[in-house]
Amino acid sequence: MRGPHNILRLLRVGATFERTGAMRVVLDAANAPRNIRFAAKALLAPFRWIGVKGNPEQPPIVRALNALGPAYIKFGQLLSTRPDIVGSKLADELRILQDKLPPFATSEAKETVRHELGIDVDETFLEFSDPVAAASIAQVHRAIIRDGGGEVAVKVLRPGIEKAFKRDVDAFHFAAAMIGFLLPFSRRLRPRAVVSHFESVVLRELDLRLEAAAADELRSAAVNDEGITIPAINWHLSGRRVVTIGWVDGINLGNMEELRSAGHDLPGLGRRLLQMFLRQVLRDGHFHADLHQGNLKVSDSGDLVVLDFGIMGRIDEFTRRTYAEIVMGFLRRDYENVARVHFEAGYVPSDRNIHEFAQALRSVNEPIFDMEASRISMAKLLAHLFEVTEQFGMTTRTELILLQRTMVVAEGVARTLDPKINFSDAARPIVDEYVRSNLGLTAARRDIKRVARTLHRIGPRLPDLIEGAVRKLDPKAKPERQQSVYQPVAVFLLGALTMATGILVIHFLTQ
Ligand SMILES: Nc1ncnc2c1ncn2[C@@H]1O[C@H](COP(=O)(O)OP(=O)(O)O)[C@@H](O)[C@H]1O
Ligand SMILES: [Mg+2]
Structure with missing residues (x-):
């Protein structure tokens, strides 16, 4: 219930923020006016004592969120991936939030x-x-x-976690509504939409069957990719609160000392990580969006092992193709074309000036061409691109931000493995392969096949559609109700057009 009983809960949150110094950080990030700062202090100071103290050794925000519990930690982590909402300074502070808590008993x-x-x-x-x-x-x-079923990792939800999250998310909704009402300047940050998004992300993570399905999808897409291991799900030992997955022995990617002494090819691993990520994004449209070192291992045989499928991203085919064209345009320094692709895809409103947009794109890309190859970062390029497109009225798209944030992490891990890694060299084969199979003739042929399949499916309904349209055109037929003459004409033309395309397609395919 989003009732006023949440007020007490929020007071405790506010008091904790005040006590740990996190309040000032938040107000700074929100550019809060001076009277709001004063009011917040006056309101919360007397309640400091009900706030949680937390660990004074941590920076204020991290200290406050850790003290308040799992939902707050998760919320902070989510916001760390949204510099568009909280600003890059606060996002950086939130990024150091570690998702670690004391374990619960094995018996539980x-x-x-x-x-x-x-x-x-x-x-x-x-x-x-x-x-x-x-x-x-x-x-x-x-x-x-037992009985040779093998070694597995069994992931189990915390007891009572669903209830705890429900309670806290409820308070978040209440807080978002209050903040929006009391502090109109905060509406720009869309607090209610952020909380709803958080809720949907968390609800997904609280159902481990979805994690199992994500692992399975990723694994089947990568089954022929060399040097990558994604362990298999054990479906009959998995459910909503438990997921069981094949155990892979190996060294955690954060453990550089051990990796080195085991003699693994670190630059090779860095390259492979980046290529795996790009393949997931471009080829599969379904990518692991939590690629930090704790979720990566190197197996004894030298394979890169991917674990933890709680946060995944998805990018549809249209967006993938559009962005491939954008990247190609950038590489060729053809800014008018990149601008045109944005306009045609409807990403930038048509009332903006295309040449000015092209000029802004040039300002993003040219400095990058000037850089030494090993310093070029795709994540940075994307970040700059989004900044420019936002200035030109493109609405923020969560999946692209997730992509960009994951790219930052993947590049970071790859650079730890090989400080001299050349990202564009590593990316080229994957991008080339994608362009070959998606922007050329092969793609056109595949598209046509798809159209043919759709036509084939609606084929049986076509005669009825056309007959209906003709009947409506017939002046002797009694109109059932007054209708615009354009509608039957349009249906008729559409029918004729689809038929003609169908014949062409069949001709094409049988050649
Ligand atoms: N299949 C596995 N094989 C080996 N170790 C695993 C496996 N799954 C998880 N682990 C270990 O458990 C840790 C936590 O698992 P993870 O799935 O990342 O959970 P969380 O969502 O809590 O981060 C990993 O960092 C890894 O060390
Ligand atoms: Mg993990």
Whole structure:
């Protein structure tokens, strides 16, 4: 219930922010006027004592959110990926939020597994370890399935986490409404939309079946990609609160010392990571959006292992093609063309000046051409591009921001593995391959096949459509109700056009 009982909860949040110094950081980021700052201080200061103290060694925002619990940590993490909302300074501060919490008891995890899957844990598993990692939503156990079922990672949701999130998200909704009402200057940041988005992201993460499906989709897309391992889901040991996935031994990508002493090819791994990410984005349109070192390993055989499929991004084919054209245009320094693609795709409103837009694009790209190759960053290029397109009225698209943020992380990890990595060299084969199969003749042929398939599907309805249109055109026929003459004409023309295209397509395909 989004009732006033949330006021007390929010007061505690406000008091915690005040006590930890986080309030000042937030007000700075929001460019709050002086009277608001004064009011906030006057209101919250007497309640400081009900605020949580947190760990004074942490920076204010991190300290406050960690003290307030899982939903706040997650919310902070989400905002760290949205510099468009909180500003880049606050986003940077939030980025250091670690998603780590003390583990819960193994007996509780076993109880969840038993209850969720309806199995006897000791009968199913030969071994079931204590937690190997614990985060705000779930924790992971290493287990061995009896009768040669192999070694697996069992991820189990925290007991009561759904309820806790529901309660906190409820307070977030209330806060967003209050903030929007009391502080009109904050509406620009669309607090209610942000909370709704957060809610949908978290709801997804609280259903581990979705994580299992994401892992499965990613794995089947990458099954022929060399040097990449995505462990398989064990579906009959997975449910809403438990997911079981093949265990992969190896070294965490954050552990540089160990990686080095094991003699792994670090520059090769950096390149492979970047290429894997680009392949997911361009070829599959479905990408892992949480590629930090903790979610990556190197297996004993030298494969790059990808784990943790809680946050994924998706980019539709139209957007992928459009952006491929944009990147190509950038590489050729053909700014008029890049601008045109933006206009044609409807990304930039048509009342803007295309030449001015092209000029702004030039200002983004030219400095990058001047850089030394190893310093060129795709993530930075995208960030600049979004800045310019936003100035020209393009609405922010969450999936593109997620893409850009993930690219920052992937590039960061790749650069740790190889400080001299050349991103454009690494990216070229993947981009070339995409362009070859998506912007040329092959793509045209595939599009035509698709049109033919659609025509084939609606084919049986075509005669009726045309007959209906003709009947409506017939002056002797009684009109059932007054209708514009354009409508039947349009339907008729559409029918004729689809038929003609169909014949052409069939001709094309049978050649
Ligand atoms: N299939 C697996 N094989 C080996 N280790 C795993 C596997 N899955 C998870 N882990 C270990 O558990 C840690 C946490 O798992 P992860 O899926 O990232 O959970 P969280 O969502 O809590 O971050 C990983 O960093 C990794 O060390
Ligand atoms: Mg993880």
